[in-house]
Amino acid sequence: MIRFSCRLARPRFVLDADFTCTDGCVALFGPSGSGKTTVAKLIAGLEHPDSGRIAVDDHVLVDTAAGIRKPVHQRRVGLVFQDGQLLPHLSVQQNLAYGRYFAPKEAQAIPFDAVVELLGIGHLLAARPATLSGGERQRVAIGRALLAAPRLLVMDEPLASLDAARKLEILPFIERLRDELSLPIVYVSHALEEVARLATIVVRMANGKVAAQGPPSEVFASPLPDNAMDRFEAVSFLSGTALRELPEYATTILDHPAGEITLPGRFGPKGKTVRIAIRATNVTLATEKPHGLSVRTALKGRVHAIAGGDGPLTLVTVELEGGDHVSASLTRLAVADLGLERGREVYALVKAVSIDERSIATLGGE
Incomplete structure (x- = not known):
């Protein structure tokens, strides 16, 4: 379960968001500037709130009232960004092993071979990132994040830089993460079709606040008021x-x-x-x-x-x-x-x- 309640004030933007979600794929959905990436960064520890509390199950990541702010390396949050951010001088196998390096010794890590099979990247292990397609790079990036034994996977617009064919290629793999590993996922996107397919719960962001929360069928059933573009x-x-x-x-x-x-x-x-x-x-x-x-x-x-x-x-x-x-x-x-x-x-x-x-x-x- 993810519990998030944070406030962060910037010169031209204020985030004041509060939501609680059970396990599955939680999609942070909304237009650019709505605050969804900021929420993801706060969960990962790349940003720090002015006030608030973030917890994953019984693990408190942030509690400003109690003076708790765990550093990034202790949060066990796997990160997948738009471009994968693979190390170009390492092979696919070495990039995956780099993720394993960050797995705590006491964690029940997913076996290397199981991750390779799950993501269908066994034939790529000797390749360098520069020779991979966009979809292949993202699958390797997901594998590296999984091998770090995360409690939670945060995916920030992971398909945004891919063409339509590559998106269709990688979506089934994300579904397998959700269904076969039972790993909680925070999926950041403004692509409605991706969210509709993957999300168990949608947190719809607007102007730094949670505008709606619930199953996709409820959140997307009607547009937000006072915005003609929302009919789409x-x-x-x-x-x-x-x-x-x-x-x-x-x-x-x-x-x-x-x-x-x-x-x-x-x-x-x-x-x-x-x-x-x-x-x-x-x-x-x-x-x-x-x-x-x-x-x-x-x-x-x-x-x-x-x-x-x-x-x-x-x-x-x-x-x-x-x-x-x-x-x-x-x-x-x-x-x-x-x-x-x-x-x-x-x-x-x-x-x-x-x-x-x-x-x-x-x-x-x-």
């Missing part, structure tokens, strides 16, 4: 089971009580549970089931709520058959023209190409 951050989460794969089209069909969901990519086998994140700006509503459209996904439901306000946009929440909810960002003009009101039967349309593969998580099943 309103996200719904739906889970379905793999019904069939269409390998000739590299497509998967999910079964959902409200209708079939078409996904780009192969996420079988049949019966596997798959969770997807859908941005409200990518949902269209229709009052009749459409025909003759390229859109494959049409989910049946009823209007549950329509956000108020006198601006040009509104957020319509639809309760789908089966009980899930999906949000659609619409103009108020469209709401009026369609005669949308609570209880009206509608179909939520989602283009498969609008679903980012980074946000698709496989959760189990057959």
Whole structure:
């Protein structure tokens, strides 16, 4: 469990944040300047608060009232940054061994071979960092952090410098850290799809404060008030089971009580549970089931709520058959023209190409 309550004042920025999270992947999410990296640095000991307390399980890292401030090397916080920061003159194996050097003798360290296998870097051990791809460097950086036997892993925008293909390559490895090692992770990012896929708890930061905290499905269900750009951050989460794969089209069909969901990519086998994140700006509503459209996904439901306000946009929440909810960002003009009101039967349309593969998580099943 992570307990964080700190205040830090700077000339043009004040952090005053308080949150408590259980184990899993805790995502610090928010725009640049919101304070998420500052929180990560405070946990790692790279910054020091004016006042506050930080604890990981029963280990107190900082308690200004009690005069406790453990130095970086005693916190056992593994750090992974954007660029990996590998030592260029050492091989991959030597970089990994460098991480082991910092593991306390009494710690139950993860075996070297287990880390290499977990991250799929056995074929890279003799290579130098300059010869690695961006995704390979990040996997080595994660391995080095794990071999230091951390109590907590802090990942500060670890995929920010990678292209889309490399991000898709490394995300499954971070999922394995979360699921197979049961190692608490603090994941700093402003990439909503990454957070949607990895996080068990989201701490949403804004202007140095915690604006929202909870499971991704709750935190991203509606935008923050008084900020028109936040409509791009309103996200719904739906889970379905793999019904069939269409390998000739590299497509998967999910079964959902409200209708079939078409996904780009192969996420079988049949019966596997798959969770997807859908941005409200990518949902269209229709009052009749459409025909003759390229859109494959049409989910049946009823209007549950329509956000108020006198601006040009509104957020319509639809309760789908089966009980899930999906949000659609619409103009108020469209709401009026369609005669949308609570209880009206509608179909939520989602283009498969609008679903980012980074946000698709496989959760189990057959």
